[in-house]
Amino acid sequence: MAHGIRTDSHTSYLNDSRDWRDTATRYALLPLRIFLGITFIYAGVDKLTNSAFMHASGSGSIGDLMRSVRDSSAIPALVDMALKNPVGFGYAIAFGELAVGIGMLVGLLSRLAAFGGALISLSLWLTVSWASTPYYYGNDLAYLMAWLPLVLAGAPVLSLDAAIRARRRQRSGEYR
Numbered sequence: 001m002a003h004g005i006r007t008d009s010h011t012s013y014l015n016d017s018r019d020w021r022d023t024a025t026r027y028a029l030l031p032l033r034i035f036l037g038i039t040f041i042y043a044g045v046d047k048l049t050n051s052a053f054m055h056a057s058g059s060g061s062i063g064d065l066m067r068s069v070r071d072s073s074a075i076p077a078l079v080d081m082a083l084k085n086p087v088g089f090g091y092a093i094a095f096g097e098l099a100v101g102i103g104m105l106v107g108l109l110s111r112l113a114a115f116g117g118a119l120i121s122l123s124l125w126l127t128v129s130w131a132s133t134p135y136y137y138g139n140d141l142a143y144l145m146a147w148l149p150l151v152l153a154g155a156p157v158l159s160l161d162a163a164i165r166a167r168r169r170q171r172s173g174e175y176r
Contacts, residue, residue, distance in 0.1 A: 026157055033155055036146060037105030040117060044097035047090060054090050062090035065128070072131035079127050096120055104150065107159020114150035121147060 047053050052060035063086035070079040082089040096116060103113030121144035129138030136142070155161050 029149060029153055029155070030158060032146060033104055033107070033110075033150060036114075036117060036143070036150070037101045037103075040097045040101030040120075041105065042101075044094045044101060047094035047097070054087055054094075056086045062086045062093075069128050069131070073127040074130045075126050078123065082127075093120065104155070107155030107161050110155035110159060110161050111151055114147050114154070118144055118147035118151055 047062075050060070052058060053062055055061040056063040058064065063083070066079050066082050066086055066089070070076055070083070073079050097120060100113045100117040100120065103109050104117065121140050125138060125140035125144055129140040132138030
């Protein structure tokens with residue numbers, strides 16, 4: 001120490017700053033994962049518990065919704081396919097949202113869950129919210145974009161996927 005000046009405090013500050021940034025980076029997708037997981041679970045449960053939704057026709061039904069968006073959708077053939085069995089389509093969407101939401105919330109098969117969420121959001125954007133003007137009023141496009149980082153990164157922390165990876169590394173004797 002020359003002239004009584006501490007030289008280690010600057011290094012300590014840099015390490016603390018780097019540690020904080022590394023931690024923030026590692027946990028950056030967690031809020032998105034929680035939000036999308038809860039939202040998709042809620043959406044699935046809402047559809048399954050809505051007495052009007054799971055019907056082929058009638059106010060608030062999946063059938064009437066599909067018929068109302070058919071002519072304004074980007075892919076009318078996709079809507080026509082849903083209209084062949086609107087109740088089955090409604091259950092497929094609801095159970096798909098539940099599976100995606102649960103998978104994302106617990107972080108199990110998280111890339112696959114995120115891909116499923118992206119596909120659901122893409123199909124809803126191309127059908128239900130396609131005619132939203134301006135485009136950013138339709139929330140399905142925003143959900144599609146929100147899923148993409150999770151498709152790429154998965155759930156690297158606080159997830160069953162991470163626990164399974166850690167256990168595999170431990171069993172194989174690989175340490176990081």
